[in-house]
Amino acid sequence: MIRLGMALHGWLRLFGQGLSLSLLRKPRSRVELAGFGDFVACALGAFACYATQDYLLTEKPAEIYRDGFFIHATYAFLLLAITWLQSRLLARPALWLNLAALLSVALIPLMLFWNQLPILFSQADDSQLLAWKLLLGMMGFAIILRTLAFVAAGSGVLRVLAATLLGWLLLAWPWQARQDAWLWYAIDQDNDAEETSDTARQSPVPEPTFDPETVASHQSTLLDSAIADLQAQDPKRVDLYSIGFAGDGSETVFRNEVGYLGLLLSQRLGAGHRHLSLVNHADSVDSTPLATLTNLRLALKGVAKRMDVQQDVLFLYLTSHGSKDHQLKVDLAPIPMHQITAGDLRKALDEAGIGWRVLVVSACYSGGFIDELKDTRTLVITAARRDRTSFGCGADSDITWFGRAFLTQALNETSDPRQAFAIASRQVREWELQAGNQPSVPQMSEGALIGAQLEQWRAGTKQGAPVAFSADNGPSLGEQ
Numbered sequence: 325m326i327r328l329g330m331a332l333h334g335w336l337r338l339f340g341q342g343l344s345l346s347l348l349r350k351p352r353s354r355v356e357l358a359g360f361g362d363f364v365a366c367a368l369g370a371f372a373c374y375a376t377q378d379y380l381l382t383e384k385p386a387e388i389y390r391d392g393f394f395i396h397a398t399y400a401f402l403l404l405a406i407t408w409l410q411s412r413l414l415a416r417p418a419l420w421l422n423l424a425a426l427l428s429v430a431l432i433p434l435m436l437f438w439n440q441l442p443i444l445f446s447q448a449d450d451s452q453l454l455a456w457k458l459l460l461g462m463m464g465f466a467i468i469l470r471t472l473a474f475v476a477a478g479s480g481v482l483r484v485l486a487a488t489l490l491g492w493l494l495l496a497w498p499w500q501a502r503q504d505a506w507l508w509y510a511i512d513q514d515n516d517a518e519e520t521s522d523t524a525r526q527s528p529v530p531e532p533t534f535d536p537e538t539v540a541s542h543q544s545t546l547l548d549s550a551i552a553d554l555q556a557q558d559p560k561r562v563d564l565y566s567i568g569f570a571g572d573g574s575e576t577v578f579r580n581e582v583g584y585l586g587l588l589l590s591q592r593l594g595a596g597h598r599h600l601s602l603v604n605h606a607d608s609v610d611s612t613p614l615a616t617l618t619n620l621r622l623a624l625k626g627v628a629k630r631m632d633v634q635q636d637v638l639f640l641y642l643t644s645h646g647s648k649d650h651q652l653k654v655d656l657a658p659i660p661m662h663q664i665t666a667g668d669l670r671k672a673l674d675e676a677g678i679g680w681r682v683l684v685v686s687a688c689y690s691g692g693f694i695d696e697l698k699d700t701r702t703l704v705i706t707a708a709r710r711d712r713t714s715f716g717c718g719a720d721s722d723i724t725w726f727g728r729a730f731l732t733q734a735l736n737e738t739s740d741p742r743q744a745f746a747i748a749s750r751q752v753r754e755w756e757l758q759a760g761n762q763p764s765v766p767q768m769s770e771g772a773l774i775g776a777q778l779e780q781w782r783a784g785t786k787q788g789a790p791v792a793f794s795a796d797n798g799p800s801l802g803e804q
Contacts, residue, residue: 334358335365338422342366342429345471355475358422366425367400373432375507377439382508387758395505402498403427409494410487414476423475427491430467431499434460438503453743464499465492506750536659539609547613551626555597561784562777563636564589565598565627569615571644571664571687573604573656577717581643581686581727587791588731589639593739594785600627604656615644616654617662617672624676637680637781639741640673643727645717646687650710653687666696673697680777682741686726688713691767700771703778705730705745707752708764715752715761723793725752726766736790739782742770 338358341351374396379386404424411420438460441453469488476484557563566589568582582601589595600623602615613619627638642664645653652664662668673681681702685693691710698704707714707726716725723732729751734744749766756763 335362338362338366338425339369339429341474342426342432342471345426345430345474346433346467348466348470350470350474355419355422355477357418358425360421363404363421363425363428366428367403370428370432370435371396371400374435374439374502377436378506379508381439382506382754386508388508392505392507396502396507399498399502400428403495406491406494410472410491411476413487413490414472414479414483416476416479419475423471426471426475427468430471431464434464434467435499435503461496464495468492468495533606534609539614540659542610543613543616543619546611547619547622547626550600550613551623551630553597554600554627554630557598557631557636559632562781563598563631564593564595564639564781564785565631565636566595566600566639566641567620567623567627568599568601568603569620569640569642569644570601570603570605571615571642571652571654573606573615575717575721576605577721577723577727578643579603579605579608580723581731582641584723584727584731584791584793585641588735592736592788592791594787595639598630604654604661606656609656614656614659614661617664617668620664621672621675624672624678628676628678631678633676633678635680637682637777638673638678639682639684641684641686642669643686643724646685646689646692646708646714648689648711650689650692652685652690666693669693670696680774682774682778684730684741686714686724686730690714691765694767694769698769698771700773701777702769702771703741703774704767704769705741706767709767712762712764714764715756715759725755726764728793729755732793739785739787740778742768742775742778 334356337353337356341353344351407424407427408420411417411423416423441456465488468491469484472484472487472491476487554565557565566585568585570578570582572578582603586599586601589599590597601612602619602623603612604615605612613623624638624640631638642652647653647663650666654661654663669683673683679701682705683693683697683702684705686707688708689710689712690706690708691712693706694704694710707724707730714724714726716723716728726748729748730744733751734747735741737747738744745766745768752766753763
């Protein structure tokens with residue numbers, strides 16, 4: 325009992341010193357040699373703080389995600405390795421475990437605040453978030469510097485500064501990786517997790533209820549009318565124009581997604597009547613242009629004439645099935661259609677001359693589109709990595725998982741598609757973990773210049789109230 329009491333006292337002393345250092349205050353107690361058990365106790369204390377916060381931020385009911393433990397354990401081992409190097413650079417090898425234990429605790433407040441950034445600043449622009457991250461990075465440097473100066477008093481200013489810079493640089497990436505290693509995920513009580521990937525459980529192809537020749541002959545009239553109905557751009561501000569593309573007509577889920585997109589952009593994100601839908605579905609062939617490569621090319625050129633291509637932003641949302649060779653499925657039997665590749669998309673966009681682009685591809689293997697589409701003035705978002713499937717299609721679904729997370733949830737919280745991507749990625753990950761699916765790993769590629777243009781658009785746009793999703797939105801929105 326005496327030894328246990330002494331061990332507890334030593335741990336409490338180290339924990340208190342670490343918290344003092346997190347506030348950039350020199351601890352009142354002096355440095356005493358710590359053992360490996362002291363470091364483990366401090367690391368577990370920091371882990372408990374993270375796990376508690378993560379649980380509080382997760383919608384209830386929640387279950388634990390055991391794989392997250394490995395990333396946190398890896399971080400602890402890396403911290404040991406880095407502090408070992410620092411202790412030798414400081415010529416204080418005996419205080420190695422002191423340094424490791426103190427840094428475990430001293431970085432706790434920084435860790436907790438960092439995890440709150442997406443919540444506290446969900447409406448902040450990119451420059452504000454960057455400023456906060458830089459500030460926290462500087463705070464981290466100061467905390468490490470203060471900790472090393474306390475542990476290695478008398479080692480010399482240059483040694484302390486060199487060891488601080490070493491630790492700050494080597495800890496940055498592992499620390500960031502640990503921040504994303506959540507330990508809890510919400511349990512979806514609506515049984516959405518019972519749905520399968522968008523390559524499985526597809527609806528049977530129905531017999532056509534329309535005359536293919538009549539539909540084909542009406543395409544020019546429908547598309548010209550849709551383009552003519554687009555609202556003119558406002559030269560005093562950056563406007564957002566959008567095109568929704570629902571590729572596979574054998575499932576209602578894609579039509580629903582594009583239908584909701586039109587409502588969301590016009591009512592919440594200030595696009596007004598600047599949205600155009602291309603939809604493959606038997607119920608909308610009389611009112612909505614088909615989602616074909618030819619119509620997409622013509623639609624892009626038509627939208628380009630209505631907008632200021634040097635100022636306004638295009639939001640292009642494509643949703644369908646995707647293949648392993650990175651083709652987007654385009655189908656409405658029995659009409660023959662050309663499947664779309666990333667090269668087709670890039671060529672169509674370049675021919676239209678639209679400079680500022682937000683491109684969202686919601687499909688299996690859609691990450692394979694990024695390399696072809698990315699440039700300095702483009703934000704590319706995909707529902708999956710180039711080698712992964714996405715989920716939520718099929719006869720039992722109203723909207724894909726990514727569409728639900730990105731459109732109906734995230735963009736109802738923030739108008740910034742980059743922040744919406746971060747919110748949606750976590751939500752999709754939780755659903756996939758619950759269902760036991762291989763993670764789809766959504767991807768984002770942000771060009772160096774597009775962020776500033778998006779901020780100009782957001783600054784000049786009045787946001788509306790959140791828009792509720794309804795599967796019934798689909799057919800009517802095809803007429804916009």
